[in-house]
Amino acid sequence: MGQIWNAVIFEPMLNGLLFLYSLLGRNFGFSVVVFTVLVRVLTLPITMQQMRSAKASQELQPKLQELQKKYKDNREKLAEEQMKLYKESGVNPLGCLVPTLIQLPIWIGLYQSIINALPDNPLQLLNLARHIYPQFPLLSSLVPLNPRFLWLHLGRPDPYYIVPILVVATMWVQQKMMAAPTADPQQQAMNQSMELMMPMMFGIITLQLASGLGLYFVATNVVGIIQQYFVSGWGALATLFSGQAGPAGAAPPKGKGYGRKK
Amino acid sequence: MKTLHAKVILIFVLVTLVAALGGCAPTATVPAWSSVTVAGGIVYTGGQAGRVYALDATNGVEIWQYPPSSEKAVGPLYAAPVLLEDTLYIGSHDNNLYALDANTGSLRWKFSTNGYILAEVSVSDGLLYLASSDHKIYALEAKSGLKKWEFATRNWVWARPVVANDRVYVASFDHRLYCLDAITGQKLWDFQAGGAFAGSPVVAGDTVYCGAFDGKVYALEASSGTVRWQFQTGHWVWAGPLVMEKVVYVGSLDRRLYALDAVTGAKFWDFAADGLIRATPAYANGLLYVGTDSGVLHALDASTGQQKWVFKADQAMLTSPVVYDGTVYVSVLGDMIYALDAETGVQRWSVTPSKRK
Incomplete structure (x- = not known):
């Protein structure tokens, strides 16, 4: 299993990152950012599917809430009717989850690539040797890579905590843009806690991890924000900054992101 | 409600992911391989535990350790200790070179650099030549540790500097091999390769x-x-x-x-070989001894390359074996030291000094 993972995910990513490093003036920070944009472009169909699925789910919310009221004393019937509604609308309730799960290997592979590309001790360097493609002398000639980018050593945590803060901020903005409007207090509470918990969790983890991965998180969030804007506009972020209360129980008009200027 | 469930699952998966990533984060402990030196019936070694040990070469019994068990360990020790007269020199991942009394293990002096020290020192005419990951080579008085000169390369130096004919040869990760005047540290020439130099040169x-x-x-x-x-090989020559x-x-x-x-x-x-070869082979009585990262020690006929015997350890063998008085001493990752019969490969003893009670 480990060998398959290395051959299919990790080693192509690691060597691709090294190749980009050689193309981009031996700047590992730029390489991570460009690599991220490339990965986002390659996974655009998955992301769009995820966003469309999220939007479709949002649009079903009023009908789902009606069903919840109607069958509040009959859970079996409620589940049956919900599934029927999903089926009729062509919406997969797990449609948001699957694309995210598909992206997990990319995150893990990239993290492994960053850590392995920037060895700081002999055992890490030996591990890089195990995964670099020796048939490409250009890649071996790059070792050791320059780990410096702005104030960062990309193989170590950010000493000034700027990257973790950026991770939290960009992830929160993205979460807020993606948030589904709902009148259900339970789901609203869940949404709010998720919008806070997820960025905070990633921020705390970025505090301890290589700042190169934090840079990836920031870059991927920024690209995600841009993509989200073109799908649904500023979403709940617009209402937040305009000082209005969120739309209770109302989904945005079909095909129009609320907050996005047309 | 279904989307709520999906979000709960998503959060669970992401929590697991970030926890897994957190587990991959570099830890405070730096893994290190220990190397051995054998002289006068004593095996000297360091290792990941950050202690220098003197062991009886016949049975592995500890004679002394530095720092003493009651004191905090120094940084992990990659380099083999180097013995000159009655002083033992060893560099550490904590950036310091330690000079110890070889008889008692007490500290005589230490010298600090700005980078971790992975290579053995070289000694010639009362001067020590020390390589550091701060990109520099230092020439120190062997008696006192007083610095005589330093020379800066453009990247890490993990290889032992070699002294011959009043010249010091320094292999650096900046892809260059430098030749310096041993007395003044002035550069005489340098040679640029197509990749980094991590291993020691030999003259x-x-x-x-x-x-x-x-x-x-x-x-x-x-x-x-x-x-x-x-001569071109198929991968890095370390x-x-x-x-x-x-x-x-x-x-x-x-x-x-x-x-x-x-x-x-x-x-x-x-x-x-059975795995990656990271360290220099040892030679004695027509046999070559070479370790691999799979934990295998091969004994080969030096004239033909035919294998005479093989020994399999539990951990990666990333350091050079040492042959002394009919015994091959070799350390593996995890600080275990093996003593093997040089002719047959039969194990005489093994010990992990840092785990001995």
């Missing part, structure tokens, strides 16, 4: 031999750095070459040990 006669991460073994004219020949009787023996990360003509670079033979 034999008027030629310097060294391997690089471009996969090549270079033979350079010691006086000028002019290339005499080069191990320093061993030159015996006009044959260059060198291991590569392509899992092969090569025997090359020291004059022309022509290949005599090569041996497919």
Whole structure:
């Protein structure tokens, strides 16, 4: 299993990152950012599917809430009717989850690539040797890579905590843009806690991890924000900054992101 | 409600992911391989535990340790201790070079650099030559640790500097092999390869031999750095070459040990080892001993490359074996030291000094 993972995910990513490093003036920070944009472009169909699925789910919310009221004393019937509604609308309730799960290997592979590309001790360097493609002398000639980018050593945590803060901020903005409007207090509470918990969790983890991965998180969030804007506009972020209360129980008009200027 | 469930699952998966990533984060403990030196019936070694041990070569019983068990350990120790008269010198990942009394293990002096020290020191005419990851080479008075000069390369120096004919040869990760005046530290020449130099050079006669991460073994004219020949292997050459009787023996990360003509670079033979070869082989009585990252020690006929015996340890063997008085001493990752019969490979004893109660 480990060998398959290395051959299919990790080693192509690691060597691709090294190749980009050689193309981009031996700047590992730029390489991570460009690599991220490339990965986002390659996974655009998955992301769009995820966003469309999220939007479709949002649009079903009023009908789902009606069903919840109607069958509040009959859970079996409620589940049956919900599934029927999903089926009729062509919406997969797990449609948001699957694309995210598909992206997990990319995150893990990239993290492994960053850590392995920037060895700081002999055992890490030996591990890089195990995964670099020796048939490409250009890649071996790059070792050791320059780990410096702005104030960062990309193989170590950010000493000034700027990257973790950026991770939290960009992830929160993205979460807020993606948030589904709902009148259900339970789901609203869940949404709010998720919008806070997820960025905070990633921020705390970025505090301890290589700042190169934090840079990836920031870059991927920024690209995600841009993509989200073109799908649904500023979403709940617009209402937040305009000082209005969120739309209770109302989904945005079909095909129009609320907050996005047309 | 279904989307709520999906979000709960998503959060669970992401929590698991970030926890897993957190587990991959570099830890405070730096893994290190220990190397051994044997002299006067005593095995000296360091290792990941950050303590230097003197062990009885016949049975592995501890004679002393530095720092004493009651005191905090120093940083992990990659380099083999170097013995000069009654002083033992060893560099540490905590950036310090320690000079210890070889009889008692007490500290005589220490010298601090700005980077971790992974290589053994070289000693010549009362001067120590010390390489550091702060990109520098230091020349120190062996008695006092007083700095005489320093020379800066452009990247880490993980390889032992080699002194010959009043010159110091320094292999750096900046892809250059430097030749310095041993007395003043002035650069006499440098040679640039297509990859980093991580292994120590070796000087034999008027030629310097060294391997690089471009996969090549270079033979350079010691006086000028002019290339005499080069030999291409299939992966990085991290191990320093061993030159015996006009044959260059060198291991590569392509899992092969090569025997090359020291004059022309022509290949005599090569041996497919069980794993990556990171360290210089040892030679004694017509046999070569080479360890691999799979934990295998191969004993080969030096003239033919035929395997005589093989020994399998539990952990990666990333350091050079030492042959002393009919016994091969070799350490593996995890600080375990094996003593094997040099003729047969039969284990005489093994010990992990840091785990002994």
